[in-house]
Amino acid sequence: MPKTELLKKSLRKQLAAPTTTLAICLLGLLGGIAAALIIVFFRLAIEQGAYVVGNVSHWQQPLPTFSRFLIPIIAVVLIFVLFTVARSRRVRMGLPYVIHRMKQHYGMLPWRSTLNQFFGGIIALVAGFSVGREGPAVHLGAAASTWVGYHVETPKNAIRTLAACGIAAAIAASFNTPIAAMVLVMEVVLREYKVHIFIPVMLSAVAGSLITEQIFGLAPELAMLHATELPNTQLAWVVLLGVVLGVSGVVFKRLMMDVMDTVKDMNLITRLMFAGFITALLAVIIPTSMGPGLTAIQQVLQHQGELSILFTLLFAKLIASAIALGMGVPGGLIGAVFGIGAVVAALFTGVVNQLPLSQLLEFDTFILLGMAGILAASIHAPMAALLAIVELSRSVEIVIPAMLVIVPAYLISSQLFRSKSIFISQLDLQDLPYQIAPVAVALQKTGVEHVMETEFKLLLEPTQNELLDVLENSSNQTVVVMNVDEDNQPSYRLVSYDIGAGDSPSLSYMPITGIKVTSTLAEVWDELSGARRGAVYVFDQKQSEPCGIVTWEIVRRALQRELS
Structure with a gap:
């Protein structure tokens, strides 16, 4: 070789x-x-x-x-x-x-x-x-x-x-x-x-x-946002912002899923033309609606405290993002919700700063918190939301406030509104399965080549006496018989003693199928779980050349190890 x-x-x-x-x-x-x-x-x-x-x-x-x-x-x-x-x-x-x-x-x-x-x-x-x-x-x-x-x-x-x-x-x-x-x-x-x-x-x-x-x-x-450490007196506003972001995340998700549900039976060209036409109209009326979410952050920075402009921008980004994503325009959701979260946080900061506060809320820091909170509320990934904001801003000062904004945003979305992750909701609406049995999850981690038996006995159309001799001297090795049909195609059977035959030496034959050497134990489980016994043979390049055997007992032991 x-x-x-x-x-x-x-x-x-x-x-x-x-x-x-x-x-x-x-x-x-x-x-x-x-x-x-x-x-x-x-x-x-x-x-x-x-x-x-x-x-x-x-x-x-x-x-x-x-x-x-x-x-x-x-x-x-x-x-x-x-x-x-x-x-x-x-x-x-x-x-x-x-x-x-x-x-x-x-x-x-x-x-x-x-x-x-x-x-x-x-x-x-x-x-x-x-x-x-x-x-x-x-x-x-x-x-x-x-x-x-x-x-x-x-x-x-x-x-x-x-x-x-x-x-x-x-x-x-x-x-x-x-x-x-x-x-x-x-x-x-x-x-x-x-x-x-x-x-x-x-x-x-x-x-x-x-x-x-x-x-x-x-x-x-x-890089345009500079987070600063917040005083403890402002942490209550951080928690309240988290509540607002949790509601905002649910609203955006509902809007987008309603669009998806409405157009799911439309043909492709109709959906895309609707998305293009609505986006074009928004672009003419509200030019700031164009571009991904990160461009919205630039707009937010240019219009700090201008609440009417920020409200218009929020409306534009909600509609533009929900239409584009819901109608199947190729693009990502996280960038879109980042922009929406930034605008929501800018509005929140602008409104609160009009109150008679001893110290105004720091604009850049709350924009970053808005992005973290709405991401956690939308995709239900609080740790990823936290680390994304820390790395994107290169600021460790944001860690504690980000935690405080993520927790209420996530809880409002998942517990109060019983909202799923927006990705899971998309999969449900599209009838795309994403859940598999715990047994399959465990067995998918191991390839058959890691556990297969390679020292098996392969016999070509033996007589019963030959089989009995091999079984007596096989030292617990698996014995497989190969037969060739009229079309010169091989078939394989697992041979063992028939324990129900009494004292007479009788043999049991069980047909076995082949799987590729790149398969996992989950595929062996699919083949054998019905009978809870038997085996499959493993082949590399040619299906007629077995290179290993995986028995039900091997699968069972591997599953026990994985689940223990």
């Missing part, structure tokens, strides 16, 4: 184990680099596209009225043409879709949806739709990293880890927030904390952050 084949098999066997190995760390790093480079191209394309449409100020200065109306219309036509050329039967992208694919398909994403996400996300963000770039980033990062794993025949349990690595690297490369990227993966996408996944995810997040620093510089996304 060539050395390259031996090396590949050794690597694959390491990756099949549910532990932190050098192999998964190196492969996760490679996948993270691939994801980060894709995001770099994505960001550069958005920047160049902005100059092409004449948006040199990144939506801080309004374009001519005709351009503001025409650009969203042209954009949705281009997006429709893109989806049509890609022959996509269903347009499903972004973070909710990635959560679904992580649970049901180990994070592997169809190439058509990935192309749609890359080019569609660029078009939507260049055209000024009120969406964020983190949705496309998550999708593209997972696709790039799993592509690396797929092409080296990585086991599916490791593919899932690579998808998590790609997502973390992509978020870190988008916003230079490696810690928040790691926690977002664990808290929102995987919804579990496992050390053997956390270590390679951490490594890939660092890679993504370093790559983006080299190309885009060290400045954080919210």
Whole structure:
């Protein structure tokens, strides 16, 4: 066997184990680099596209009225043409879709949806739709990293880890927030904390952050905001802001989900044209409605204390974001809610500062708190919200106030209004399953190559006496019989003593099916759980050449270890 084949098999066997190995760390790093480079191209394309449409100020200065109306219309036509050329039967992208694919398909994403996400996300963000770039980033990062794993025949349990690595690297490369990227993966996408996944995810997040620093510089996304330490006398206002943000998050979610529910039976071109036309009208009437959420923060800073303008901006961003996201424009939700949270906090600060206070509320700090609170209320990821704001602002002074604003915002949303995470609500509305049985969750972590029996006995059409001799001398080895049918196709049966046959030596034959060596124990469970006995054979390149056996007893023991 060539050395390259031996090396590949050794690597694959390491990756099949549910532990932190050098192999998964190196492969996760490679996948993270691939994801980060894709995001770099994505960001550069958005920047160049902005100059092409004449948006040199990144939506801080309004374009001519005709351009503001025409650009969203042209954009949705281009997006429709893109989806049509890609022959996509269903347009499903972004973070909710990635959560679904992580649970049901180990994070592997169809190439058509990935192309749609890359080019569609660029078009939507260049055209000024009120969406964020983190949705496309998550999708593209997972696709790039799993592509690396797929092409080296990585086991599916490791593919899932690579998808998590790609997502973390992509978020870190988008916003230079490696810690928040790691926690977002664990808290929102995987919804579990496992050390053997956390270590390679951490490594890939660092890679993504370093790559983006080299190309885009060290400045954080919210460098224009300077947080200061709040006096204890203002902490009550922080808690009250959290209550307001919790209600605001629920209102935005309800608005967006109502839009999704209303248009879910419309065909694609109708939905996109509606989104483009409404966005275009808003852009003509309220120019500040254009652009992602982070551009709204710039507008908030320019109009501090101007309550009428801020109310108009809040209305515009609520409608523009709900319409774009609810009607299927490719883009992310987190960027949109950041902008809404900033405007809500600006209004809150402006209103409170008109009261006879001994010390005015600090504007920049409360804007940051508004972003943290509404993110926690919307996606139900309090730790990710906290760390995102700390990293985006590069300020540790914000930690205690951010905790105080996140807690009431989250509790108001989840407990008072019984609201689910907006991502989970999207999956429910789209009938995309995201929950699997705890047994499957446990067994998905282990590849069959890690536990399969390789020293089994394989016999070609033996006689019964030959079988009896082998069974007597097999030393507890599994015995498999291969038969060849009229079409020269092999079939395999597991052979054992029939314990119900009394004293006479009788044999029991059980047909067994084959699974690929990259499969996980969850797939073996699916095959054997009905009978609670038997086995499957494992093959590498050719289905007619078994390289291992996984019995029901092996699966049962692995499950006990994982759940203990």
